[in-house]
Amino acid sequence: MSEQVPVGLEQATDLINAGNYQGALEASRTVLMSYPENISAKLIEAIALSQMGNTRDASEAFQVAIQLDPTNVKANFNAAVHEYNAGNIEVAQGLIGRVLELDPSHAGAKALQDKVGKPAPKDMASAYQRVPAADLEVPYEGIAFIERMGKGWDVIGWTLSLISFATVVYVTAGFLHSMPTLTNAAQGQDMKAMTNAVNAFMPVWLQVVDVFMRLGLIVWMVMDILHRRANFLWLLLHIPCSCINFGFISQPIYMFFGRK
Numbered sequence: 001m002s003e004q005v006p007v008g009l010e011q012a013t014d015l016i017n018a019g020n021y022q023g024a025l026e027a028s029r030t031v032l033m034s035y036p037e038n039i040s041a042k043l044i045e046a047i048a049l050s051q052m053g054n055t056r057d058a059s060e061a062f063q064v065a066i067q068l069d070p071t072n073v074k075a076n077f078n079a080a081v082h083e084y085n086a087g088n089i090e091v092a093q094g095l096i097g098r099v100l101e102l103d104p105s106h107a108g109a110k111a112l113q114d115k116v117g118k119p120a121p122k123d124m125a126s127a128y129q130r131v132p133a134a135d136l137e138v139p140y141e142g143i144a145f146i147e148r149m150g151k152g153w154d155v156i157g158w159t160l161s162l163i164s165f166a167t168v169v170y171v172t173a174g175f176l177h178s179m180p181t182l183t184n185a186a187q188g189q190d191m192k193a194m195t196n197a198v199n200a201f202m203p204v205w206l207q208v209v210d211v212f213m214r215l216g217l218i219v220w221m222v223m224d225i226l227h228r229r230a231n232f233l234w235l236l237l238h239i240p241c242s243c244i245n246f247g248f249i250s251q252p253i254y255m256f257f258g259r260k
Contacts, residue, residue, distance in 0.1 A: 009028075013044065016047055021047075021052050022048070024044055025045060025052070042065040043062075043072075046062040046064075047082075050062075050085075058082055059086070062075065066079060071102055073106065077096075080092045080099060084115065093116055143226060143227040158252075158255075160216045160220055160247075161217070164213040170206070171206070175201055177201065213247075217248070224259070
């Protein structure tokens with residue numbers, strides 16, 4: 001996934017999903033003028049051309065997209081769908097084989113493989129079969145504002161973890177320092193002295209910060225999982241840790257090992 005979403009890519013994606021292929025073509029080419037190696041924009045251009053019946057240009061666009069990233073499953077699969085519908089069965093078979101090498105469980109490629117033996121139309125002028133947009137795999141770009149933030153989103157995640165850690169250290173140190181006072185107040189049942197001792201190392205403003213840090217850590221990870229389509233099972237670890245103020249441990253673990 002790119003560090004920064006080129007301006008217009010989100011629009012191109014929305015247009016292709018809405019079936020506005022001419023608009024998607026124009027939007028994707030606008031992106032490609034500034035980002036010629038953006039595979040997502042190139043793939044949208046290829047899909048739009050294919051849907052509009054411009055077979056030759058679509059094949060060339062798919063080829064370029066695959067050259068930009070030969071291991072991109074979406075590029076190879078969409079190219080296979082296009083070539084099958086264009087009647088280029090041998091080319092489609094090769095592309096399907098490549099998709100299944102990269103992702104042996106790819107349901108779309110398996111379904112297309114079952115169709116490959118059936119002849120596709122040869123007369124493109126009169127019988128070109130347009131594939132419904134739902135059958136194509138438009139590149140997923142994640143949550144737009146997170147993509148636009150780039151590394152800044154990671155900085156927020158690390159900042160939340162560091163502030164949470166600093167809060168725990170500060171409160172723990174204050175608690176240990178106030179232990180004699182708290183013990184004496186408890187023995188004398190002096191509630192006012194106990195309250196003053198607690199407020200000395202954890203004032204109200206710090207309690208508010210602490211609550212926001214716990215919620216912030218949970219919200220950040222939920223958003224990141226949605227953005228990256230990561231595994232929601234991480235929340236089974238992170239939410240309890242955040243509730244007991246140990247989110248600064250679970251979040252870095254997720255950031256190192258749980259992100260795609």
